[in-house]
Structure formats: structure tokens, C-alpha cells
Amino acid sequence: MTPGASADEVDHVVARMQEVGVDARVSVGREATVIAATGERELLATLPLEGYPGVEQVLPILKPYKLVAREVSADPTVIDVDGHRLGDHWFGLIAGPCSVEYREQTLETARAVAAAGGTMLRGGAFKPRTSPYTFQGLGVEALEILRDARAETGLPIVTELMDPRHVEEVVETADVIQIGARNSQNFLLLAEVGRAHKPVLLKRGLSTSVEELLMAAEYIAKEGNERIILCERGIKTFETTTRFTLDLGAVAVLKHETHLPVIVDPSHAAGRRDLVLPLARAAVAVGADGIIVETHPRPEEALSDGPQQIPTAEFGGFVDEVRALALLMGKEIG
Ligand code: PEP
Numbered sequence: 001m002t003p004g005a006s007a008d009e010v011d012h013v014v015a016r017m018q019e020v021g022v023d024a025r026v027s028v029g030r031e032a033t034v035i036a037a038t039g040e041r042e043l044l045a046t047l048p049l050e051g052y053p054g055v056e057q058v059l060p061i062l063k064p065y066k067l068v069a070r071e072v073s074a075d076p077t078v079i080d081v082d083g084h085r086l087g088d089h090w091f092g093l094i095a096g097p098c099s100v101e102y103r104e105q106t107l108e109t110a111r112a113v114a115a116a117g118g119t120m121l122r123g124g125a126f127k128p129r130t131s132p133y134t135f136q137g138l139g140v141e142a143l144e145i146l147r148d149a150r151a152e153t154g155l156p157i158v159t160e161l162m163d164p165r166h167v168e169e170v171v172e173t174a175d176v177i178q179i180g181a182r183n184s185q186n187f188l189l190l191a192e193v194g195r196a197h198k199p200v201l202l203k204r205g206l207s208t209s210v211e212e213l214l215m216a217a218e219y220i221a222k223e224g225n226e227r228i229i230l231c232e233r234g235i236k237t238f239e240t241t242t243r244f245t246l247d248l249g250a251v252a253v254l255k256h257e258t259h260l261p262v263i264v265d266p267s268h269a270a271g272r273r274d275l276v277l278p279l280a281r282a283a284v285a286v287g288a289d290g291i292i293v294e295t296h297p298r299p300e301e302a303l304s305d306g307p308q309q310i311p312t313a314e315f316g317g318f319v320d321e322v323r324a325l326a327l328l329m330g331k332e333i334g
């Protein structure tokens, strides 16, 4: 719509679209209003859209993803959980243990994340482990510990949903629902969180392309949930010196293709503690909207991903380094 288009003019376009059976979503931005129409192209073609008052331009989206495409949103999407923000000029710093192991371990970590000025607390209750013989997570018991950590620190909780059978419990506790790399193309699970009224942190699969990641996000958005955070966490390549290959190019491409915030997980990409800070720095520099990092009071005792977790005693120093670079990029930790 033209910058000066009135609310009546916007409503009129939406009403005409709905009349012919096309779904219309309105995005009001700082400078412009965008109306995204999805449905049968032929139905839309019956409308003389360009002639309607207030319409500036009609733009077909030729890409396979529509609702997550940059063009359909007037401004970049900001995820805001009770004032804890991520996206646009807010840099999100999500941190916490790989797994919730026991109450004190998680509470100690949560205090360190809060003291360092982190945005949200992460912690796995249901863990997607490569081996069925390793720690699989505390399950619902961990959810209770996470609620206590939130009550004490005020940090919103990010935790993974692995199974549609756990939707109710996880959604009840999580402020942000994580979909892990191994489930990033579990389309039934994606549709399920698309119907949940909580933001979703969607990780890129180990071998999924940027386009496949955006299509996975489209599955969530199509169900009505457009509060999605995309996460680059490293992909499988021939290279074995890092646990996964952090695809920073993908972050730059995603920032170009979508209005959704894009974050980086330097912990799982690196697989080793000493590489987490350099990769986090690179994430800030490439324009990521945040990072998700693993930290543990005693990584040597961790039940999962010990080698990559930053000791909580060092976490404040880590955040100082990241914050300084974020400021240089014109961002503030949300
Ligand atoms: C995690 O965040 O703990 C995790 C299992 O990550 P990913 O799904 O990226 O492997």
C-alpha cells in the first residue's frame, strides 16, 4: 500500500481478497503496510488490485516460500517474550545447559545467564541423542526445574519438543519451543507447533538446504504461527575438525530472503569450547540476530555435550566479548 493509505483502503483490499476466497494477512510496518495474499493465483487475478485506492504495487512472490519471504512483512520480525527481545536491532543471547540434569545444575546456570544479561534460558528436557544408550533427558521432571529457574531469574525458557505426544506439557512450560535439527523436517511436528501460541526456534537440519529450512518454517507459518526464529547450527560436510561446519553464508542468505530473525548456535557447530567464542564473533559480524550457547557449571561432569559447554564461571567474560561486537553492529542485547 502507499505510505499514506488509510485503514479503510487497507480493509477494502482485504475484504475483496476474502470475497474471492484468498487468504489475506496485513503487516503494518514503520513506513509501509503490506498485504500478503495466499491461495489460488487465478482467484486473485479476477481482482483489479492495482486500481484500488491506496494500492501502490502488486508483487507476485515466485519463491516456493511465501509467508516467511522478506517481501510479505513490512518490517523485520521481532520476537518479544515479556520484554526479552530478539530481532531487528535486538541481539538475542540464549544460553543454558545442553540438558537439564538436576535442579542445582540448572538453577546455577540460570543465575549465571541472568547475571551476564542473557535474553533467555535454554535447557533440554527431551534430548535427541545419537545413541539410545546415553542420557535421554529428564523429561517432564526437567520441565518443572525449568519453571523454577524462570520463577527465580525471570528468564524466558527455550526447550525442545521432540514428539507430538508431548506438545501439551512442553508448550505449557516453554516460552519458546525448540525444534531440533533432527526434527527440522518432521512436518507433522512443524504443523503442531504452527498451531501453538508460542514462538518457535527452528534449527536447520544436519543436511537441509537453506530453501528446505525456509519451507520448514513455512509449514509453521501456514498454520498461523509466524513467530519463528531460524537457527544455523552447522551442517554435515567432509570436514571433521569441527563437529559440524558452521554455514555463515547461509545466515547472510537467510537475512536477505526472510523477515524472520536468524540466530547461530556456535556450540553444536564447534563441538569444542575453545572455538565457541570465535564462531560467536563471526555470527555477530555476519549479521545474525542472536546466538544460542551452551554453558554448564561443571562441564566435565555434564551428561551431554560436555566438551563444548562453557563453564558458567567464564560465561560473563564470554558475553562481554559478544556484547562489544554487537554494539559495533548497532545492536543491543535484548
Ligand atoms: C540442542 O540444542 O541441544 C541440540 C540437540 O541441538 P541440535 O538439534 O542443533 O543438534
Ligand code: MN
Residues within 6 Å of the ligand: 098, 099, 268, 294, 304, 305
Ligand atoms: Mn547440546
